[in-house]
Each structure stands twice: as structure tokens, then as C-alpha cells.
Amino acid sequence: MNSPPISRRNLLRTTGLAALGGLGLSACGSPFASGVAGTGPSANTLAYWNLLGGGDGVRMVAMQDQYRKQHPEVNLEAVTLAWGNPYYTKVTLSTLGDQPPDVAIAHLTRATILADAGLLEPLEGDLLTKYGLTADNFTSTQWDKAHTNGTLYAIPLDTHPFVMFYNTDICQKAGLLDSSGNLKSLDGPTALVDALRAAKQVTKAYGGVFSINNDTATPWRLFSSLYYQLGGGSVLGDEGRQIVMKDDLAEQALDYIAGLTVREKLMPSSVDYGGATTMFASQQAGFYFEGDWEVSTFITAKTPFSMTQLPNVFGGQYYVQADSHSFVLPRDAKRDDKRREVIFGFIRSMLDQSKTWAEGGHIPAWKPFVDGSEYDTIKPQSNYKGVADAARYDDPGWYSGSGSDFEYIVGSAIAAVAAGQSSPKQAVAEMRTRLTKYANTAAPV
Amino acid sequence: MAIQTIALDTPVPVRITDDRTRRPADNRAGWGMAAPFVVIYVIFLIGPTLYGLVMSFFNSSLQRNGLGSAAGLGNYAEAITSADFWSAMWHTVLFTLMTTPPLVVVALLLAIFTDRLRRGRWFYRLVFFAPYVIPSASVALVFTWLYTPGIGLYGTWLEDIGLTAPNWLADPDWAMASVALATVWWTLGFNFVLYLAGLQEIPRDLYEAASVDGASQFTQLRRITLPLLRRTTVLIVALQIIASLKIFDQVYLMTAGGPNFATRVSLMYVYDYGFTDFRTGYAAAASMLYMLLILAASLGWFILSRRQRREA
Missing domain, CATH: 1.10.3720.10 (MetI-like)
Known part of the structure; x- marks a missing residue:
């Protein structure tokens, strides 16, 4: 080797410069580099955050691609983040840190909390009208829920109720289908239990299934739907400062669930989310209870299935637990009307693609689509479209809403009953003790 | 506590020294080499820990900037x-x-x-x-x-x-x-x-x-x-x-x-x-x-x- 060896110092100097240079060159492109350099996104970038990771996420990506095709001048930067608390933590911290996305998806139950904390931009003015984002274009329950203290903070995209999936082969053999191949009505106190028994005869395993282990949301969704149907009304009152749950009705609903899983073994008392989905897809259960979003899973698995609304077991006024996805604009002092136009244009484009969205199972909130004839051609997703009006959201409160500690506390107690680990009475007492602590704590928002 | 130091710039190849007789130049070099670690340690560990300690006496909220109202104990x-x-x-x-x-x-x-x-x-x-x-x-x-x-x-x-x-x-x-x-x-x-x-x-x-x-x-x-x-x-x-x-x-x-x-x-x-x-x-x-x-x-x-x- 004749050339002088590279000294360590020179090597470090050169690679260091090269690294800095690389950062400079890529600064326009990557969000990381622009974040480090503090330049912010370029003017034509539209940052959009969502938490749609399942089958609905696939459809959202298709809708985004469609938007990109129609708006080549906008550089849509869509980010999908993990569902639940981590997502809302990120939305909150980015807003407090003055680097929020232009538009984000939020559950309506969560949008209220964000709005209460002053993290969302109130939506008002002529621009909304220009893009058709007005009351007459949205289903009314959802539009009302999008308001916090009388001000609009969110644009509803859909409603996702708790629904009932059924295996058409198994139900056919069990004699549960009518002549046109649809499920007979299972309303009333005994019909659902009878149907589960009949299905169990066919599957030789279980009649139905819902997720229990390591899942607090699903038990809550089933329980609350039954509790609301019993006429239980709210669980939380006065924005979460009161526990107004009717204990006797809660116990009755819990006892019904324990009857299905523990006493009659019509449903497994120990199964997690993935396990429940697998059991239904592999014909070990004739019925499956979950939010509508699982429709994509069973289409992919080629399960012979259909879906319908949760039966009105207790015969009271029909309610079903639900939440809605909506678009919100996290507060951003730098935002001007020009930017708002781009954002509202994007939201409108998403709403205009409600057909694609409906195929993912959610009931769109966009009236021009819901009232049109096209929706009815999407089967089985349109079977339960009527329940959007009967949708009942988690009661307002700073610790309530999708993925909240309210669902965690109540759901844990319900899951313990469904698993046969505690009695309905114990569970209700536990819920009360834990919730009371929250009710007595000053709201941190 | 004896520490062995190898000093390269003196004719003495190895000498036993302790904190009192160690020369300032050694100290500077030591701190310099530890600096990257110390900086990161202070920024990401000591700092947040102290901030957390302060925060524990306030009703701080994730939804608001700043510490919030004082909570005492x-x-x-x-x-x-x-x-x-x-x-x-x-x-x-x-x-x-x-x-x-x-x-x-x-x-x-x-x-x-x-x-x-x-x-x-x-x-x-x-x-x-x-x-x-x-x-x-x-x-x-x-x-x-x-x-x-x-x-x-x-x-x-x-x-x-x-x-x-x-x-x-x-x-x-x-x-x-x-x-x-x-x-x-x-x-x-x-x-x-x-x-x-x-x-x-x-x-x-x-x-x-x-x-x-x-x-x-x-x-x-x-x-x-x-x-x-x-x-x-x-x-x-x-x-x-x-x-x-x-x-x-x-x-x-x-x-x-x-x-x-x-x-x-x-x-x-x-x-x-x-x-x-x-x-x-x-x-x-x-x-x-x-x-x-x-x-x-x-x-x-x-x-x-x-x-x-x-x-x-």
C-alpha cells in the first residue's frame, strides 16, 4: 500500500460531513429531516393521521389513492398509527407541541374530550357550506354527537355498531333461516338462546362466540347493548361526575351473559379476540358478536356468513353500543383558509367515497349515499344500516369513550363474569368502587 | 482506591496515581470522552426524572401545556x-x-x-x-x-x-x-x-x-x-x-x-x-x-x- 493510510480523524470528519450533507439533501423529502431541521412540511403537503389498521384501513388506503389521483397537486401524507390510547396521546402531544397533522380521525366519543381540552378547531363558517359539510348531508344522531357544547368540532364519517355475524351454512342446517335465506328474527328473551342451542347442535362445539380474554372492549359492547335494551340508560351522569348505573339491571344483563357462557356453555368462556374470530371462521361457532369491521376478515377467509343487527333480547326500546369515526382538525395557529379549503376538500372526497367505506362494514354518515339506492346493493353490510339511529355512545366523561379507562374498568369486570370468575353482584360492586374514584377526581382536561 | 493510569506523554511508562495527584489534563480528557454519554444521560434521564419529580407535586395533565395547578402532596x-x-x-x-x-x-x-x-x-x-x-x-x-x-x-x-x-x-x-x-x-x-x-x-x-x-x-x-x-x-x-x-x-x-x-x-x-x-x-x-x-x-x-x- 503506497497511499498514506486514512487517519481516523479524517475519516470521522469526512463521514460526519457526508451525513450532514445527506440530511440537507433529503430535508425536503422526509418528515424526519424536516422535523430535525424545523422547516415544517411544504405548502402542498396534507398530513392526515388515522388509527384504521384493520380491514377498514385497507379501504381507507384505497380511498386515499383515489384522492391522490384526483388531486395530484396535493401531496397527501397519510399516517396510520396504533389504535386506542397511543393514538390519542400522539394527537394530543403533537397539538400541544404545535406540530399537529392537518386532519385526523377521531372517535366521536374521543373528539368531545379533545374539544373540551381545547385541542380542536371549532368548525364554522362559509367554507363548510362550500364543501357541503352541513347538517342536511349527515345522519342526524351522528351530526348531533359531533357537537360539543353546541359547537361543531368533528365531521362524522360513519357509525360502527356492535353487530351479529352468523354462519349461513350452520344456520341453514339448524333451521334458523327463512325461505329467502335470511336469519329469522331472534328478538325476544328466548329466541337468541334457542338459536345458539340449535347452532351448537350443528357445530358440536359452540353456538356462538365473542372475545373475552385480554379484551375489555368487546365484553363492554355486548353488555352495554343489553343493558341499554333493558332500559338501563346512562352509566355515567353529569359528564362523568356521577355514577347513575342501575345496579339491578346491570346485574340482570350480566347474568344473561353468564348464562350463555358459564351455565349453558353455548359460548366459550375463555377465548381471546383472535381466537373468537378463528372459531367463527373455522365453523366452530355459528354466531359471532363483534363490531361490524370484522366483515373484511370473513370475506377474506371465505366464510359462508352474513350479518345483521344485534337482536333486541329484552324487548325494550332498541339500542346498540356504537361509536363513530370522524374527521377533526387539531388546533394549529398557522392554519389559514387556503389550507382549510384543501382539508375540507379532502374530507369531502372521503365522504364521496362512502361506498368503498361501507364495504368495510361501517355505516356511512354521508346522507347522499345512505339514502341512495346503491347502499342496498352492498350485502351483507347494508343489513344493519337502520341501527345508526339506535346507536348509543359511551356516556360523556373525561375518562370515557373508545379505548378509555372507563371501558377498561367496566369491561374487565364484565369479562370476569363471562369467564365465570366473579358473580354479577361482585362485578357491579367492583365497577362502582373503581368508577366512583374517577367520578370524584377533578377532570384533567 | 488505586487506579492505574497509562500516561503516554511522559517517560515513565506506568505509574500508580490517585485522585489527588492526577493532572488536570487527564481529567479534561476523561470528561471529554465521557461527554457524549453524559450529555445524553442528562438530557434523557436526569432531566426528565427531575421534571417528573416536580410534576408529581402538580395536577399536570397530558391534555394541557405546563404543570397545571399545584397539588402539594x-x-x-x-x-x-x-x-x-x-x-x-x-x-x-x-x-x-x-x-x-x-x-x-x-x-x-x-x-x-x-x-x-x-x-x-x-x-x-x-x-x-x-x-x-x-x-x-x-x-x-x-x-x-x-x-x-x-x-x-x-x-x-x-x-x-x-x-x-x-x-x-x-x-x-x-x-x-x-x-x-x-x-x-x-x-x-x-x-x-x-x-x-x-x-x-x-x-x-x-x-x-x-x-x-x-x-x-x-x-x-x-x-x-x-x-x-x-x-x-x-x-x-x-x-x-x-x-x-x-x-x-x-x-x-x-x-x-x-x-x-x-x-x-x-x-x-x-x-x-x-x-x-x-x-x-x-x-x-x-x-x-x-x-x-x-x-x-x-x-x-x-x-x-x-x-x-x-x-x-
């Missing part, structure tokens, strides 16, 4: 009187009690086994250490499947030999043990490697002399191996207790603190209150109390190892 009082807080602390200690003994004993046995092998030692070293490099998310995923009721491998095995499998992750009495079992499998490799290194430090001639004197294998283990591994054991036990007290990933991923809060550990509690409920001030107070637990464990190790050094 209110957060601490709430934590100390909360049954949920103490049950989370107990779950943390319980997990530590469940994992530390097997992680020390099994690691030792496997290390002795591997050390005695004539050939293929590299293979066992690799096999026993390999799980340690898997990310916690993958471990949680694999074990959740192994534990799945009905179709999980563990349940199937037990049924094959005529036993009824417990409801691993869904039974409040079994959930913590199931998480502990997964953890033992996952993190055993680290202690195993430390023990193996300790074993290889023991001079072979001690064993030769002992066998010439007629000591049995068991006596050699008891009188030579174990005493000479004492320093390693103290280190491993201490590191293991601290690591076990820090339990979060597996619980968060495998049970989310359930069933019905039966596996909610301290860090999970802090996470729930800080991130789910936005009450960062209260969460900071809870984590300060939890830090006291870890400090106590660290202090125990410090005292033990100092006594040992004096004896040595």
Missing part, C-alpha cells in the same frame, strides 16, 4: 391510600419473586451443563442465549399462541398426558405465572452467559487438585464452583431483581393487566393513569414511589457488593 396521598396502587406494587413484587429464583438457578444449571461439554459447546451456548435477542413483542405473540385455550401447544401437551390445562392467561390465579414462565424462557440467556463466563474464570487446576485428593463431582461443585461463583451470583441476582421489577412489555402485550387487573404491575398502572387518563402529575407521583422500590433493591446490591469487595 395530594398526588402522593392519593397513591398511598389507593388499593389499586398497592395491588399493582404487589403484582410487581410477585412477578419478581416468581421470576428471579428460576432465572438464577436454571441459568446456573444450564451453564454448568454447557461448561462440562467436550464438544458442541458453541451450539448450546447459541441455543440457550438465542431467545434473549428476540423482541418482547415477538415473544408475547408466540406465547399468547402457545397459551391459547383449546388450540395452544401447551394445553394440547398437557391433555396428551391426561392433565387438564389451566386457563393460562385468562385465569387470575394463573395469568401472572404464565407471564413469568414466558419471561424465564425469554431472558434466561443473559444470566446463562454471565454464569458461563464466571465458570470459565475458575482455574482448571483447582478441580484437578481436588480430584487427586479424591473429592467427588458433587463436592467439587459445592466446595469449588459455587463459592468461586459467588461474585457472579450476587451480580446476577441484583441485576435480575432490578430487571424483573421493571416488568411492563410482557404484561402490556399478553394480558393488558388483566384478567380483571390480576396482572396490572406498577409500570402498567403508571401508564394507565398517565396516558389513558391524562393525569401525568398523579402518574409521576406513582412512578416516584415505584422508583423508591427500585432504589431500595439497588441499594441492597450496593451494600452487598461493597461488603464483598472488602472481603476480597
Whole structure:
């Protein structure tokens, strides 16, 4: 080797410069580099955050691609983040840190909390009208829920109720289908239990299934739907400062669930989310209870299935637990009307693609689509479209809403009953003790 | 405490020095070399810890900028009187009690086994250490499947030999043990490697002399191996207790603190209150109390190892 060896110092100097240079060159492109350099996104970038990771996420990506095709001048930067608390933590911290996305998806139950904390931009003015984002274009329950203290903070995209999936082969053999191949009505106190028994005869395993282990949301969704149907009304009152749950009705609903899983073994008392989905897809259960979003899973698995609304077991006024996805604009002092136009244009484009969205199972909130004839051609997703009006959201409160500690506390107690680990009475007492602590704590928002 | 320093710029090749006679230039160079670490340590550890300490005296919220209104000792009082807080602390200690003994004993046995092998030692070293490099998310995923009721491998095995499998992750009495079992499998490799290194430090001639004197294998283990591994054991036990007290990933991923809060550990509690409920001030107070637990464990190790050094 004749050339002088590279000294360590020179090597470090050169690679260091090269690294800095690389950062400079890529600064326009990557969000990381622009974040480090503090330049912010370029003017034509539209940052959009969502938490749609399942089958609905696939459809959202298709809708985004469609938007990109129609708006080549906008550089849509869509980010999908993990569902639940981590997502809302990120939305909150980015807003407090003055680097929020232009538009984000939020559950309506969560949008209220964000709005209460002053993290969302109130939506008002002529621009909304220009893009058709007005009351007459949205289903009314959802539009009302999008308001916090009388001000609009969110644009509803859909409603996702708790629904009932059924295996058409198994139900056919069990004699549960009518002549046109649809499920007979299972309303009333005994019909659902009878149907589960009949299905169990066919599957030789279980009649139905819902997720229990390591899942607090699903038990809550089933329980609350039954509790609301019993006429239980709210669980939380006065924005979460009161526990107004009717204990006797809660116990009755819990006892019904324990009857299905523990006493009659019509449903497994120990199964997690993935396990429940697998059991239904592999014909070990004739019925499956979950939010509508699982429709994509069973289409992919080629399960012979259909879906319908949760039966009105207790015969009271029909309610079903639900939440809605909506678009919100996290507060951003730098935002001007020009930017708002781009954002509202994007939201409108998403709403205009409600057909694609409906195929993912959610009931769109966009009236021009819901009232049109096209929706009815999407089967089985349109079977339960009527329940959007009967949708009942988690009661307002700073610790309530999708993925909240309210669902965690109540759901844990319900899951313990469904698993046969505690009695309905114990569970209700536990819920009360834990919730009371929250009710007595000053709201941190 | 004597420190050996090699000074390159003086004709004296090696000299014994101590803090009083060390030249300022050495100090500067030392600080300079430590600087990258010190800067990062201050920015990401000392700073946030102090901020957390301050925050624990305020009603700080994740939803608002700044510290919020003063709470005095209110957060601490709430934590100390909360049954949920103490049950989370107990779950943390319980997990530590469940994992530390097997992680020390099994690691030792496997290390002795591997050390005695004539050939293929590299293979066992690799096999026993390999799980340690898997990310916690993958471990949680694999074990959740192994534990799945009905179709999980563990349940199937037990049924094959005529036993009824417990409801691993869904039974409040079994959930913590199931998480502990997964953890033992996952993190055993680290202690195993430390023990193996300790074993290889023991001079072979001690064993030769002992066998010439007629000591049995068991006596050699008891009188030579174990005493000479004492320093390693103290280190491993201490590191293991601290690591076990820090339990979060597996619980968060495998049970989310359930069933019905039966596996909610301290860090999970802090996470729930800080991130789910936005009450960062209260969460900071809870984590300060939890830090006291870890400090106590660290202090125990410090005292033990100092006594040992004096004896040595």
C-alpha cells in the first residue's frame, strides 16, 4: 500500500460531513429531516393521521389513492398509527407541541374530550357550506354527537355498531333461516338462546362466540347493548361526575351473559379476540358478536356468513353500543383558509367515497349515499344500516369513550363474569368502587 | 482506591496515581470522552426524572401545556391510600419473586451443563442465549399462541398426558405465572452467559487438585464452583431483581393487566393513569414511589457488593 493510510480523524470528519450533507439533501423529502431541521412540511403537503389498521384501513388506503389521483397537486401524507390510547396521546402531544397533522380521525366519543381540552378547531363558517359539510348531508344522531357544547368540532364519517355475524351454512342446517335465506328474527328473551342451542347442535362445539380474554372492549359492547335494551340508560351522569348505573339491571344483563357462557356453555368462556374470530371462521361457532369491521376478515377467509343487527333480547326500546369515526382538525395557529379549503376538500372526497367505506362494514354518515339506492346493493353490510339511529355512545366523561379507562374498568369486570370468575353482584360492586374514584377526581382536561 | 493510569506523554511508562495527584489534563480528557454519554444521560434521564419529580407535586395533565395547578402532596396521598396502587406494587413484587429464583438457578444449571461439554459447546451456548435477542413483542405473540385455550401447544401437551390445562392467561390465579414462565424462557440467556463466563474464570487446576485428593463431582461443585461463583451470583441476582421489577412489555402485550387487573404491575398502572387518563402529575407521583422500590433493591446490591469487595 503506497497511499498514506486514512487517519481516523479524517475519516470521522469526512463521514460526519457526508451525513450532514445527506440530511440537507433529503430535508425536503422526509418528515424526519424536516422535523430535525424545523422547516415544517411544504405548502402542498396534507398530513392526515388515522388509527384504521384493520380491514377498514385497507379501504381507507384505497380511498386515499383515489384522492391522490384526483388531486395530484396535493401531496397527501397519510399516517396510520396504533389504535386506542397511543393514538390519542400522539394527537394530543403533537397539538400541544404545535406540530399537529392537518386532519385526523377521531372517535366521536374521543373528539368531545379533545374539544373540551381545547385541542380542536371549532368548525364554522362559509367554507363548510362550500364543501357541503352541513347538517342536511349527515345522519342526524351522528351530526348531533359531533357537537360539543353546541359547537361543531368533528365531521362524522360513519357509525360502527356492535353487530351479529352468523354462519349461513350452520344456520341453514339448524333451521334458523327463512325461505329467502335470511336469519329469522331472534328478538325476544328466548329466541337468541334457542338459536345458539340449535347452532351448537350443528357445530358440536359452540353456538356462538365473542372475545373475552385480554379484551375489555368487546365484553363492554355486548353488555352495554343489553343493558341499554333493558332500559338501563346512562352509566355515567353529569359528564362523568356521577355514577347513575342501575345496579339491578346491570346485574340482570350480566347474568344473561353468564348464562350463555358459564351455565349453558353455548359460548366459550375463555377465548381471546383472535381466537373468537378463528372459531367463527373455522365453523366452530355459528354466531359471532363483534363490531361490524370484522366483515373484511370473513370475506377474506371465505366464510359462508352474513350479518345483521344485534337482536333486541329484552324487548325494550332498541339500542346498540356504537361509536363513530370522524374527521377533526387539531388546533394549529398557522392554519389559514387556503389550507382549510384543501382539508375540507379532502374530507369531502372521503365522504364521496362512502361506498368503498361501507364495504368495510361501517355505516356511512354521508346522507347522499345512505339514502341512495346503491347502499342496498352492498350485502351483507347494508343489513344493519337502520341501527345508526339506535346507536348509543359511551356516556360523556373525561375518562370515557373508545379505548378509555372507563371501558377498561367496566369491561374487565364484565369479562370476569363471562369467564365465570366473579358473580354479577361482585362485578357491579367492583365497577362502582373503581368508577366512583374517577367520578370524584377533578377532570384533567 | 488505586487506579492505574497509562500516561503516554511522559517517560515513565506506568505509574500508580490517585485522585489527588492526577493532572488536570487527564481529567479534561476523561470528561471529554465521557461527554457524549453524559450529555445524553442528562438530557434523557436526569432531566426528565427531575421534571417528573416536580410534576408529581402538580395536577399536570397530558391534555394541557405546563404543570397545571399545584397539588402539594395530594398526588402522593392519593397513591398511598389507593388499593389499586398497592395491588399493582404487589403484582410487581410477585412477578419478581416468581421470576428471579428460576432465572438464577436454571441459568446456573444450564451453564454448568454447557461448561462440562467436550464438544458442541458453541451450539448450546447459541441455543440457550438465542431467545434473549428476540423482541418482547415477538415473544408475547408466540406465547399468547402457545397459551391459547383449546388450540395452544401447551394445553394440547398437557391433555396428551391426561392433565387438564389451566386457563393460562385468562385465569387470575394463573395469568401472572404464565407471564413469568414466558419471561424465564425469554431472558434466561443473559444470566446463562454471565454464569458461563464466571465458570470459565475458575482455574482448571483447582478441580484437578481436588480430584487427586479424591473429592467427588458433587463436592467439587459445592466446595469449588459455587463459592468461586459467588461474585457472579450476587451480580446476577441484583441485576435480575432490578430487571424483573421493571416488568411492563410482557404484561402490556399478553394480558393488558388483566384478567380483571390480576396482572396490572406498577409500570402498567403508571401508564394507565398517565396516558389513558391524562393525569401525568398523579402518574409521576406513582412512578416516584415505584422508583423508591427500585432504589431500595439497588441499594441492597450496593451494600452487598461493597461488603464483598472488602472481603476480597
